[in-house]
Amino acid sequence: MRLLVADHPLINHKLSVLRDARTPSAVFRLLVDELVTLLAYEATREVRTEQVDITTPVAVAHCRRLADPRPIVVPILRAGLGMLEGMTRLLPTAEVGFLGMKRDDDTLEVETYANRLPEDLSGRQCFVIDPMLATGHTLVAAIDYLLERGARDVTAICLIAAPEGVAALEAAVGQRANVTVVTAAVDDSLNEHAYIVPGLGDAGDRLYGIVD
Ligand SMILES: O=P(O)(O)OC[C@H]1O[C@H](OP(=O)(O)OP(=O)(O)O)[C@H](O)[C@@H]1O
Ligand SMILES: O=c1cc[nH]c(=O)[nH]1
Numbered sequence: 753m754r755l756l757v758a759d760h761p762l763i764n765h766k767l768s769v770l771r772d773a774r775t776p777s778a779v780f781r782l783l784v785d786e787l788v789t790l791l792a793y794e795a796t797r798e799v800r801t802e803q804v805d806i807t808t809p810v811a812v813a814h815c816r817r818l819a820d821p822r823p824i825v826v827p828i829l830r831a832g833l834g835m836l837e838g839m840t841r842l843l844p845t846a847e848v849g850f851l852g853m854k855r856d857d858d859t860l861e862v863e864t865y866a867n868r869l870p871e872d873l874s875g876r877q878c879f880v881i882d883p884m885l886a887t888g889h890t891l892v893a894a895i896d897y898l899l900e901r902g903a904r905d906v907t908a909i910c911l912i913a914a915p916e917g918v919a920a921l922e923a924a925v926g927q928r929a930n931v932t933v934v935t936a937a938v939d940d941s942l943n944e945h946a947y948i949v950p951g952l953g954d955a956g957d958r959l960y961g962i963v964d
């Protein structure tokens with residue numbers, strides 16, 4: 753498994769505002785959108801392209817364009833939904849599959865309440881988007897769904913990861929596929945409630961308000 757921490761002054765600045773407990777939801781949503789576009793630029797460095805000849809007003813240019821089959825973007829609801837528009841802005845031809853997953857606050861196990869993915873993902877490049885990689889339970893379960901459907905090339909884009917989650921992901925899926933994690937930061941640890949420290953709190957709640 754590859755871990756890529758995108759260290760860029762603009763990413764670091766936006767992340768500092770995102771972390772601030774005083775940042776209101778509207779600004780938080782805007783920053784998530786901007787951050788994912790910057791991270792997606794790194795994460796798509798190896799997106800498959802093909803040769804194409806384009807006739808400019810002057811001559812034929814030998815160019816490269818995105819190749820088929822199209823990549824698939826998979827936001828993990830709820831919080832991953834806040835990253836979808838920023839991602840598809842960069843990859844407008846990508847298909848979008850959805851996973852609705854919720855971590856149980858007490859057991860930390862993951863419940864999947866929605867699964868809308870193509871049956872066959874063989875040969876597809878998959879980009880999973882979820883702002884927080886904490887214990888890793890959610891991302892491991894999400895990547896398992898993709899591998900069951902034949903995917904072998906998965907990039908997860910997170911805003912903040914915990915070392916515990918990175919290790920859990922490596923142990924669970926690192927050998928079974930070409931998995932890359934792109935994140936803006938790897939934080940210190942998890943607290944007793946498995947929240948990332950210092951983190952930014954509950955990403956879903958900060959994007960959409962508290963529902964439970
Ligand atoms: O690595 P883990 O320990 O599994 O935790 C990470 C998950 O927790 C958050 O979602 P949450 O379960 O709070 O659902 P939400 O997006 O609906 O708020 C986050 O968006 C991840 O999906
Ligand atoms: O810190 C955390 C951990 C899990 N989910 C979040 O939204 N934040």
Ligand SMILES: [Mg+2]
Nearest residue numbers: 954955956957
């Ligand atoms: Mg949440």
